[in-house]
Amino acid sequence: MPESPEVQALAENLADRLAGRVLGEVDVVEFRTVKTRTRPPSSLADAAVTDVRRLGKHVDVVFGDDHLLVSLGRHGWMRWAGEPLAATADGDSAPPTLAVFDFGDGTTLEATDAGDWVSLGLSVVDDPAEVAAVAKLGPDPADADFTRDEFDRAVRGRRKQIKAILQEQESLSGIGNAYSDEILHAAKVSPVAHAAALDTDALDRVFASTTATVRDAIAARRGIPLHELKAAKVAAMRVHGRAGLSCPVCGDTIRDFRFGSTTAEYCPTCQTGGAEL
Structure with missing residues:
Protein backbone atom coordinates (compact mmCIF):
# COMPACT_ATOMS: atom_id res chain seq x y z
CA MET A 1 0.00 0.00 0.00
CA PRO A 2 1.43 3.42 -0.94
CA GLU A 3 2.09 5.57 2.14
CA SER A 4 2.87 9.24 2.59
CA PRO A 5 6.67 9.15 1.99
CA GLU A 6 6.34 7.42 -1.37
CA VAL A 7 3.21 9.36 -2.36
CA GLN A 8 4.99 12.62 -1.51
CA ALA A 9 7.88 11.60 -3.77
CA LEU A 10 5.36 10.71 -6.48
CA ALA A 11 3.59 14.08 -6.20
CA GLU A 12 6.87 16.00 -6.34
CA ASN A 13 8.01 13.99 -9.37
CA LEU A 14 4.73 14.71 -11.17
CA ALA A 15 4.94 18.40 -10.27
CA ASP A 16 8.43 18.65 -11.73
CA ARG A 17 7.43 16.96 -15.00
CA LEU A 18 3.92 18.29 -15.52
CA ALA A 19 3.95 21.92 -14.38
CA GLY A 20 2.56 24.03 -17.23
CA ARG A 21 1.93 21.04 -19.49
CA VAL A 22 -1.41 20.77 -21.26
CA LEU A 23 -3.32 17.51 -21.05
CA GLY A 24 -4.15 16.01 -24.42
CA GLU A 25 -5.84 12.66 -24.85
CA VAL A 26 -7.00 10.51 -21.96
CA ASP A 27 -7.57 6.79 -22.39
CA VAL A 28 -9.41 5.10 -19.52
CA VAL A 29 -8.78 1.37 -19.91
CA GLU A 30 -10.70 0.34 -16.78
CA PHE A 31 -13.97 2.26 -16.40
CA ARG A 32 -14.30 1.30 -12.73
CA THR A 33 -11.48 3.70 -11.86
CA VAL A 34 -13.65 6.71 -12.76
CA LYS A 35 -15.62 7.81 -9.70
CA THR A 36 -17.15 10.98 -11.19
CA ARG A 37 -19.00 9.65 -14.21
CA THR A 38 -20.43 13.04 -15.21
CA ARG A 39 -16.91 14.50 -15.11
CA PRO A 40 -14.53 11.90 -16.56
CA PRO A 41 -10.77 12.58 -16.72
CA SER A 42 -11.18 13.36 -20.43
CA SER A 43 -13.11 16.51 -19.43
CA LEU A 44 -9.75 17.99 -18.43
CA ALA A 45 -8.35 17.81 -21.99
CA ASP A 46 -6.73 21.07 -23.15
CA ALA A 47 -6.24 22.26 -19.55
CA ALA A 48 -2.78 22.95 -18.11
CA VAL A 49 -1.39 21.52 -14.88
CA THR A 50 -0.86 24.27 -12.32
CA ASP A 51 0.16 22.18 -9.30
CA VAL A 52 0.48 18.66 -7.94
CA ARG A 53 0.24 17.94 -4.23
CA ARG A 54 -0.24 15.10 -1.80
CA LEU A 55 -3.30 14.76 0.42
CA GLY A 56 -2.73 11.84 2.77
CA LYS A 57 -2.24 8.88 0.44
CA HIS A 58 -3.95 10.69 -2.45
CA VAL A 59 -2.47 12.76 -5.29
CA ASP A 60 -4.18 15.99 -6.33
CA VAL A 61 -3.29 17.07 -9.87
CA VAL A 62 -4.51 20.66 -10.15
CA PHE A 63 -5.73 22.10 -13.45
CA GLY A 64 -6.55 25.69 -12.48
CA ASP A 65 -9.95 25.50 -10.78
CA ASP A 66 -10.31 21.77 -11.47
CA HIS A 67 -8.73 18.88 -9.61
CA LEU A 68 -7.93 15.35 -10.76
CA LEU A 69 -7.92 13.49 -7.47
CA VAL A 70 -6.04 10.18 -7.74
CA SER A 71 -6.88 7.83 -4.89
CA LEU A 72 -4.18 5.17 -4.98
CA GLY A 73 -6.02 2.73 -2.73
CA ARG A 74 -4.24 -0.45 -1.77
CA HIS A 75 -2.35 -1.24 -4.96
CA GLY A 76 -2.57 1.85 -7.17
CA TRP A 77 0.43 3.73 -8.53
CA MET A 78 1.54 5.95 -11.41
CA ARG A 79 4.42 5.61 -13.84
CA TRP A 80 5.89 7.34 -16.85
CA ALA A 81 5.44 5.49 -20.13
CA GLY A 82 8.74 4.30 -21.56
CA GLU A 83 10.58 4.15 -18.24
CA PRO A 84 11.63 0.84 -16.63
CA LEU A 85 8.80 -1.09 -15.05
CA ALA A 86 8.85 -2.10 -11.41
CA ALA A 87 7.95 -5.77 -11.03
CA THR A 88 5.20 -6.84 -8.68
CA ALA A 89 6.04 -8.32 -5.29
CA ASP A 90 5.67 -11.88 -6.55
CA GLY A 91 8.09 -11.25 -9.39
CA ASP A 92 5.45 -11.40 -12.11
CA SER A 93 4.97 -8.80 -14.80
CA ALA A 94 4.43 -5.16 -13.89
CA PRO A 95 0.92 -4.10 -12.85
CA PRO A 96 -1.55 -3.34 -15.66
CA THR A 97 -2.25 0.18 -16.87
CA LEU A 98 -5.79 1.32 -16.10
CA ALA A 99 -5.64 4.88 -17.47
CA VAL A 100 -3.29 6.83 -19.75
CA PHE A 101 -2.77 10.61 -19.73
CA ASP A 102 -0.96 12.06 -22.76
CA PHE A 103 0.67 15.46 -22.22
CA GLY A 104 2.44 15.57 -25.58
CA ASP A 105 6.17 15.63 -26.40
CA GLY A 106 6.37 11.99 -25.33
CA THR A 107 5.23 12.80 -21.79
CA THR A 108 2.70 10.11 -20.99
CA LEU A 109 1.55 9.24 -17.50
CA GLU A 110 0.00 5.86 -16.71
CA ALA A 111 -2.15 4.96 -13.70
CA THR A 112 -1.76 1.34 -12.62
CA ASP A 113 -3.16 -1.11 -10.11
CA ALA A 114 -1.46 -4.32 -9.01
CA GLY A 115 -4.36 -5.75 -7.01
CA ASP A 116 -6.81 -8.52 -7.79
CA TRP A 117 -9.56 -5.91 -7.46
CA VAL A 118 -9.49 -2.29 -8.60
CA SER A 119 -8.59 0.05 -5.73
CA LEU A 120 -7.40 2.99 -7.87
CA GLY A 121 -9.87 5.86 -8.13
CA LEU A 122 -9.98 8.89 -10.43
CA SER A 123 -12.23 11.85 -9.57
CA VAL A 124 -12.59 15.22 -11.29
CA VAL A 125 -13.87 17.76 -8.75
CA ASP A 126 -13.95 21.47 -7.95
CA ASP A 127 -12.62 20.78 -4.46
CA PRO A 128 -10.72 17.66 -3.27
CA ALA A 129 -12.94 17.65 -0.17
CA GLU A 130 -15.78 16.50 -2.45
CA VAL A 131 -14.07 13.09 -2.29
CA ALA A 132 -15.22 11.52 0.97
CA ALA A 133 -11.87 9.87 1.75
CA VAL A 134 -10.14 13.25 1.51
CA ALA A 135 -12.80 15.18 3.41
CA LYS A 136 -12.36 13.01 6.49
CA LEU A 137 -8.54 12.95 6.54
CA GLY A 138 -6.99 13.62 9.93
CA PRO A 139 -3.89 15.75 10.56
CA ASP A 140 -0.73 14.76 8.71
CA PRO A 141 2.40 14.01 10.81
CA ALA A 142 4.52 15.06 7.83
CA ASP A 143 3.33 18.65 8.13
CA ALA A 144 5.77 20.97 9.86
CA ASP A 145 2.92 22.43 11.91
CA PHE A 146 1.66 19.05 13.14
CA THR A 147 1.38 19.40 16.92
Whole structure:
Protein backbone atom coordinates (compact mmCIF):
# COMPACT_ATOMS: atom_id res chain seq x y z
CA MET A 1 0.00 0.00 0.00
CA PRO A 2 1.43 3.42 -0.94
CA GLU A 3 2.09 5.57 2.14
CA SER A 4 2.87 9.24 2.59
CA PRO A 5 6.67 9.15 1.99
CA GLU A 6 6.34 7.42 -1.37
CA VAL A 7 3.21 9.36 -2.36
CA GLN A 8 4.99 12.62 -1.51
CA ALA A 9 7.88 11.60 -3.77
CA LEU A 10 5.36 10.71 -6.48
CA ALA A 11 3.59 14.08 -6.20
CA GLU A 12 6.87 16.00 -6.34
CA ASN A 13 8.01 13.99 -9.37
CA LEU A 14 4.73 14.71 -11.17
CA ALA A 15 4.94 18.40 -10.27
CA ASP A 16 8.43 18.65 -11.73
CA ARG A 17 7.43 16.96 -15.00
CA LEU A 18 3.92 18.29 -15.52
CA ALA A 19 3.95 21.92 -14.38
CA GLY A 20 2.56 24.03 -17.23
CA ARG A 21 1.93 21.04 -19.49
CA VAL A 22 -1.41 20.77 -21.26
CA LEU A 23 -3.32 17.51 -21.05
CA GLY A 24 -4.15 16.01 -24.42
CA GLU A 25 -5.84 12.66 -24.85
CA VAL A 26 -7.00 10.51 -21.96
CA ASP A 27 -7.57 6.79 -22.39
CA VAL A 28 -9.41 5.10 -19.52
CA VAL A 29 -8.78 1.37 -19.91
CA GLU A 30 -10.70 0.34 -16.78
CA PHE A 31 -13.97 2.26 -16.40
CA ARG A 32 -14.30 1.30 -12.73
CA THR A 33 -11.48 3.70 -11.86
CA VAL A 34 -13.65 6.71 -12.76
CA LYS A 35 -15.62 7.81 -9.70
CA THR A 36 -17.15 10.98 -11.19
CA ARG A 37 -19.00 9.65 -14.21
CA THR A 38 -20.43 13.04 -15.21
CA ARG A 39 -16.91 14.50 -15.11
CA PRO A 40 -14.53 11.90 -16.56
CA PRO A 41 -10.77 12.58 -16.72
CA SER A 42 -11.18 13.36 -20.43
CA SER A 43 -13.11 16.51 -19.43
CA LEU A 44 -9.75 17.99 -18.43
CA ALA A 45 -8.35 17.81 -21.99
CA ASP A 46 -6.73 21.07 -23.15
CA ALA A 47 -6.24 22.26 -19.55
CA ALA A 48 -2.78 22.95 -18.11
CA VAL A 49 -1.39 21.52 -14.88
CA THR A 50 -0.86 24.27 -12.32
CA ASP A 51 0.16 22.18 -9.30
CA VAL A 52 0.48 18.66 -7.94
CA ARG A 53 0.24 17.94 -4.23
CA ARG A 54 -0.24 15.10 -1.80
CA LEU A 55 -3.30 14.76 0.42
CA GLY A 56 -2.73 11.84 2.77
CA LYS A 57 -2.24 8.88 0.44
CA HIS A 58 -3.95 10.69 -2.45
CA VAL A 59 -2.47 12.76 -5.29
CA ASP A 60 -4.18 15.99 -6.33
CA VAL A 61 -3.29 17.07 -9.87
CA VAL A 62 -4.51 20.66 -10.15
CA PHE A 63 -5.73 22.10 -13.45
CA GLY A 64 -6.55 25.69 -12.48
CA ASP A 65 -9.95 25.50 -10.78
CA ASP A 66 -10.31 21.77 -11.47
CA HIS A 67 -8.73 18.88 -9.61
CA LEU A 68 -7.93 15.35 -10.76
CA LEU A 69 -7.92 13.49 -7.47
CA VAL A 70 -6.04 10.18 -7.74
CA SER A 71 -6.88 7.83 -4.89
CA LEU A 72 -4.18 5.17 -4.98
CA GLY A 73 -6.02 2.73 -2.73
CA ARG A 74 -4.24 -0.45 -1.77
CA HIS A 75 -2.35 -1.24 -4.96
CA GLY A 76 -2.57 1.85 -7.17
CA TRP A 77 0.43 3.73 -8.53
CA MET A 78 1.54 5.95 -11.41
CA ARG A 79 4.42 5.61 -13.84
CA TRP A 80 5.89 7.34 -16.85
CA ALA A 81 5.44 5.49 -20.13
CA GLY A 82 8.74 4.30 -21.56
CA GLU A 83 10.58 4.15 -18.24
CA PRO A 84 11.63 0.84 -16.63
CA LEU A 85 8.80 -1.09 -15.05
CA ALA A 86 8.85 -2.10 -11.41
CA ALA A 87 7.95 -5.77 -11.03
CA THR A 88 5.20 -6.84 -8.68
CA ALA A 89 6.04 -8.32 -5.29
CA ASP A 90 5.67 -11.88 -6.55
CA GLY A 91 8.09 -11.25 -9.39
CA ASP A 92 5.45 -11.40 -12.11
CA SER A 93 4.97 -8.80 -14.80
CA ALA A 94 4.43 -5.16 -13.89
CA PRO A 95 0.92 -4.10 -12.85
CA PRO A 96 -1.55 -3.34 -15.66
CA THR A 97 -2.25 0.18 -16.87
CA LEU A 98 -5.79 1.32 -16.10
CA ALA A 99 -5.64 4.88 -17.47
CA VAL A 100 -3.29 6.83 -19.75
CA PHE A 101 -2.77 10.61 -19.73
CA ASP A 102 -0.96 12.06 -22.76
CA PHE A 103 0.67 15.46 -22.22
CA GLY A 104 2.44 15.57 -25.58
CA ASP A 105 6.17 15.63 -26.40
CA GLY A 106 6.37 11.99 -25.33
CA THR A 107 5.23 12.80 -21.79
CA THR A 108 2.70 10.11 -20.99
CA LEU A 109 1.55 9.24 -17.50
CA GLU A 110 0.00 5.86 -16.71
CA ALA A 111 -2.15 4.96 -13.70
CA THR A 112 -1.76 1.34 -12.62
CA ASP A 113 -3.16 -1.11 -10.11
CA ALA A 114 -1.46 -4.32 -9.01
CA GLY A 115 -4.36 -5.75 -7.01
CA ASP A 116 -6.81 -8.52 -7.79
CA TRP A 117 -9.56 -5.91 -7.46
CA VAL A 118 -9.49 -2.29 -8.60
CA SER A 119 -8.59 0.05 -5.73
CA LEU A 120 -7.40 2.99 -7.87
CA GLY A 121 -9.87 5.86 -8.13
CA LEU A 122 -9.98 8.89 -10.43
CA SER A 123 -12.23 11.85 -9.57
CA VAL A 124 -12.59 15.22 -11.29
CA VAL A 125 -13.87 17.76 -8.75
CA ASP A 126 -13.95 21.47 -7.95
CA ASP A 127 -12.62 20.78 -4.46
CA PRO A 128 -10.72 17.66 -3.27
CA ALA A 129 -12.94 17.65 -0.17
CA GLU A 130 -15.78 16.50 -2.45
CA VAL A 131 -14.07 13.09 -2.29
CA ALA A 132 -15.22 11.52 0.97
CA ALA A 133 -11.87 9.87 1.75
CA VAL A 134 -10.14 13.25 1.51
CA ALA A 135 -12.80 15.18 3.41
CA LYS A 136 -12.36 13.01 6.49
CA LEU A 137 -8.54 12.95 6.54
CA GLY A 138 -6.99 13.62 9.93
CA PRO A 139 -3.89 15.75 10.56
CA ASP A 140 -0.73 14.76 8.71
CA PRO A 141 2.40 14.01 10.81
CA ALA A 142 4.52 15.06 7.83
CA ASP A 143 3.33 18.65 8.13
CA ALA A 144 5.77 20.97 9.86
CA ASP A 145 2.92 22.43 11.91
CA PHE A 146 1.66 19.05 13.14
CA THR A 147 1.38 19.40 16.92
CA ARG A 148 1.40 17.20 19.98
CA ASP A 149 -2.13 18.39 20.72
CA GLU A 150 -3.31 17.01 17.37
CA PHE A 151 -1.58 13.74 18.11
CA ASP A 152 -3.16 13.51 21.55
CA ARG A 153 -6.64 14.20 20.18
CA ALA A 154 -6.17 11.33 17.73
CA VAL A 155 -4.66 8.85 20.17
CA ARG A 156 -4.87 9.58 23.89
CA GLY A 157 -7.35 7.58 25.92
CA ARG A 158 -8.72 5.49 23.07
CA ARG A 159 -9.56 1.85 23.74
CA LYS A 160 -8.14 0.71 20.44
CA GLN A 161 -4.85 -0.88 19.47
CA ILE A 162 -2.23 1.76 18.78
CA LYS A 163 -1.21 0.21 15.46
CA ALA A 164 -4.79 0.42 14.21
CA ILE A 165 -5.03 4.06 15.23
CA LEU A 166 -1.81 4.94 13.40
CA GLN A 167 -3.29 3.47 10.22
CA GLU A 168 -6.69 5.12 10.66
CA GLN A 169 -6.74 7.90 8.07
CA GLU A 170 -9.42 9.84 9.94
CA SER A 171 -7.05 10.06 12.93
CA LEU A 172 -3.61 10.52 11.34
CA SER A 173 -3.32 10.68 7.58
CA GLY A 174 -0.72 9.05 5.37
CA ILE A 175 0.46 6.13 7.52
CA GLY A 176 -0.17 2.52 6.55
CA ASN A 177 0.87 -0.95 7.62
CA ALA A 178 4.58 -0.69 6.93
CA TYR A 179 5.33 2.63 8.58
CA SER A 180 3.12 1.86 11.58
CA ASP A 181 5.36 -1.18 12.21
CA GLU A 182 8.45 1.00 11.91
CA ILE A 183 7.04 3.72 14.18
CA LEU A 184 6.13 1.32 16.97
CA HIS A 185 9.43 -0.54 16.79
CA ALA A 186 11.36 2.71 17.13
CA ALA A 187 9.07 3.77 20.02
CA LYS A 188 9.46 0.37 21.73
CA VAL A 189 5.69 -0.05 21.99
CA SER A 190 3.67 -3.19 21.34
CA PRO A 191 1.43 -2.99 18.26
CA VAL A 192 -1.46 -4.53 20.19
CA ALA A 193 -1.27 -2.17 23.17
CA HIS A 194 -4.41 -0.08 23.54
CA ALA A 195 -3.75 3.64 23.35
CA ALA A 196 -5.63 4.12 26.63
CA ALA A 197 -3.09 1.87 28.38
CA LEU A 198 -0.06 3.88 27.27
CA ASP A 199 1.48 6.18 29.85
CA THR A 200 2.79 9.65 29.07
CA ASP A 201 6.33 8.40 28.45
CA ALA A 202 5.10 5.83 25.91
CA LEU A 203 2.94 8.42 24.18
CA ASP A 204 5.93 10.77 24.04
CA ARG A 205 7.93 8.05 22.29
CA VAL A 206 5.17 7.24 19.82
CA PHE A 207 4.69 10.91 18.96
CA ALA A 208 8.41 11.48 18.44
CA SER A 209 8.76 8.29 16.43
CA THR A 210 5.74 9.07 14.26
CA THR A 211 6.99 12.47 13.16
CA ALA A 212 10.62 11.38 12.77
CA THR A 213 9.83 8.16 10.87
CA VAL A 214 7.50 9.82 8.38
CA ARG A 215 9.58 12.94 7.80
CA ASP A 216 12.88 11.08 7.54
CA ALA A 217 11.35 8.67 5.03
CA ILE A 218 10.02 11.54 2.92
CA ALA A 219 13.49 13.10 2.83
CA ALA A 220 15.05 9.74 1.94
CA ARG A 221 12.62 9.04 -0.93
CA ARG A 222 12.85 12.49 -2.48
CA GLY A 223 14.29 12.39 -5.99
CA ILE A 224 14.14 8.60 -6.41
CA PRO A 225 12.69 7.54 -9.81
CA LEU A 226 9.10 6.34 -9.59
CA HIS A 227 9.89 2.78 -10.60
CA GLU A 228 12.49 2.50 -7.80
CA LEU A 229 10.41 3.89 -4.93
CA LYS A 230 8.86 0.61 -3.84
CA ALA A 231 12.24 -1.13 -3.70
CA ALA A 232 13.70 1.81 -1.77
CA LYS A 233 10.89 1.59 0.76
CA VAL A 234 11.36 -2.16 1.24
CA ALA A 235 15.12 -1.77 1.65
CA ALA A 236 14.69 0.88 4.34
CA MET A 237 12.42 -1.20 6.58
CA ARG A 238 13.89 -2.28 9.93
CA VAL A 239 11.13 -4.69 11.00
CA HIS A 240 8.30 -4.58 8.49
CA GLY A 241 8.57 -7.52 6.10
CA ARG A 242 11.59 -8.83 8.06
CA ALA A 243 10.01 -11.71 9.99
CA GLY A 244 12.60 -14.37 10.78
CA LEU A 245 15.52 -11.95 10.54
CA SER A 246 17.42 -10.33 13.39
CA CYS A 247 16.26 -7.10 14.99
CA PRO A 248 18.78 -4.37 14.08
CA VAL A 249 18.56 -3.01 17.64
CA CYS A 250 18.76 -6.03 19.96
CA GLY A 251 19.40 -9.03 17.71
CA ASP A 252 16.23 -10.91 18.68
CA THR A 253 14.26 -12.61 15.91
CA ILE A 254 11.57 -10.42 14.36
CA ARG A 255 8.13 -12.04 14.55
CA ASP A 256 4.93 -11.54 12.64
CA PHE A 257 1.27 -12.02 13.43
CA ARG A 258 -2.08 -11.61 11.71
CA PHE A 259 -3.53 -8.11 12.14
CA GLY A 260 -6.98 -7.83 10.57
CA SER A 261 -6.60 -8.59 6.89
CA THR A 262 -2.83 -8.19 6.88
CA THR A 263 0.26 -9.06 8.92
CA ALA A 264 2.39 -7.00 11.26
CA GLU A 265 6.00 -7.40 12.31
CA TYR A 266 7.54 -6.61 15.69
CA CYS A 267 10.48 -7.42 17.95
CA PRO A 268 9.54 -9.27 21.18
CA THR A 269 12.54 -7.95 23.12
CA CYS A 270 12.13 -4.33 22.04
CA GLN A 271 8.35 -4.11 22.09
CA THR A 272 6.50 -6.79 24.07
CA GLY A 273 8.73 -7.66 27.02
CA GLY A 274 9.78 -10.88 25.31
CA ALA A 275 6.24 -12.13 24.74
CA GLU A 276 5.27 -13.51 21.34
CA LEU A 277 1.96 -12.28 20.00
